Amino acid sequence: MSYNIIEDGHVSSPAGFRATGVSCGLKEIRARDLAIVYSQYPCQTAALFTTNLIVAAPIFFNQAILARKRDNIRAVVINAGHANAGTGQPGLATVVHCAKIAAEELEVPRDSVLMLSTGQIGVAPPLDRMREGIRRAASELDSNGGRRAALAILTSETRPKERALRVSLREGRTVTLAGMAKGGRMVSPNLATLLCVITTDAPIESRLLMRALDQSVSRSFGRLYIDGDVSPNDAVLVLANGAAGGPPIVDGSRELGAWQQALDALCYDLAQQILRDAASGGKHILVTVRGAATDADAAQIARAVARSTAVRLMCARNLPDWGGMLVAVGASGVDLRPDLLELRVGAVTVMNEGLSKRFEPAELIQALSGPEVELLIDLHNGAGAATVWTCTTGAEP
Structure with missing residues (x-):
């Protein structure tokens, strides 16, 4: 095994990442409901989205961004409580405006922010509360904020799902891989009601990231089948900012094999956490x-x-x-x-x-x-x- 679990690790454990989660009144009960995961450096990005033919406004927005460029993503904004699915042009306008606010607050390009939502279908998040939450979260980002982010993306689940791994490469070189996820009921092999953000400081190009993500999801989230529904909102993202330094991980290398093994293990772990939460004391x-x-x-x-x-x-x-x-x-x-x-x-x-x-x-x-x-x-x-x-x-x- 070429990786080790980082005790108390979280999505902002890899170098160059910061995160947080805040409360801005999007949930019925007062709780953290908006998260930001931010990278100090541009990220190579891979993504898998829902197979539902009806996609939520944030997913449509992300697909458009990533179709143009996958090597300059700097942040992901995630809100809970309002799914922003089935909301048409008004819902999409909300996403575009929120991404613009985040880009301005983080001082990054407008097309470097991705958006995710989870919660009640048919409802777009209120723009005034989103604006307040994004501004507060942007001011509270730090390298130890991953747990707050993992809490903020929950809806009906009982606990956050997160894990971080340290991956050993050659000549004493190490990189870090971490992730957070949400999901409970309504989970099937088509990523239903599943959000996952994975971060790594490894230097690796988006083509290899995409291939690695395909494999890992097929062996983990792709095996979950709880209620069998397919949500319009679901996504698995991997952001690689290269902050660990060193030469890039290339195709066919031992480094890629070690990193793939760790990504497989991370996705498996997060999928099992989702399953345990969904079981809620059952079998x-x-x-x-x-x-x-x-x-x-x-x-x-x-x-x-x-x-x-x-x-x-x-x-x-x-x-x-x-x-x-x-x-x-x-x-x-x-x-x-x-x-x-x-x-x-x-x-x-x-x-x-x-x-x-x-x-x-x-x-x-x-x-x-x-x-x-x-x-x-x-x-x-x-x-x-x-x-x-x-x-x-x-x-x-």
Whole structure:
């Protein structure tokens, strides 16, 4: 392992980053509700946005900015309480105006500020409160403000999600990688109700950042499936300001491998924090599909099982009835051979070669009774595989 966790690390732990979160009256209860993450140096940037065909005004704005230039981003402004989705031209005008205010307060170019929002759909944040919050946050930025920022982006969640890693490169050289995220209910592999900002002081170009982010998200946030909804607001951003110095991380290098490993670990950690928060004392469910014709087929089956109400009730109530698994697999739309199908709940095989297996109900109840339930579907029809994480949240009527 080429990285170590930084105790009490946060999104502004990498060199050259500052952050904070303030309260400006955007939430129903008085709490921090506006965050800024700022870099003293221009950042190379990579981003993944929601796959919903209806995008929130901030996402439309960010896509336009990044389509022109990805190497000059200096700040991200995030508000909670108002999603600014379904708000049309007035909502977009609010975003543009808020980005202008932030750029003026931070003394950076207007096209170097990105905007994110989370909260109630159909409502744009009030401009006067946003103006007040941006100005106050810009004046309170500091290198230890990451925790305040992580608190400010929460909506219905119970705790902030953040992590920072120190990555070892060659000849004693180190860089830092950190992130904060929000998400709880309504999370699926399409980034639903998920915001994540990742910062690093590594010198790395946006092309490599984008490729690295694609891989890491596919192995982490892309495996979350809680309520299955896809929000118009969701985004994962990576900002790299190069403040650690040294030669750039280049394609095919050992440094890129070490940095990728750390990014994978960071995204996995943040995704697991989201899952734990969403579970709210319930159970985690790990759905693994293997032996499919393709990885895409395996993922399609895994998502079908994860969204099955019957499967989640089985896990929530310790019911020795695995029929929901079989129904979900068959209804997934993936072509398969029923006579090869194998199903397991924990260590208990409930179906093999398409036939149900005899087992003691107490064995299945035992397999379901822990805080994490593992479900395995093996199609024995290829090398395709996929894993999805879900939980029992929303399973009970």
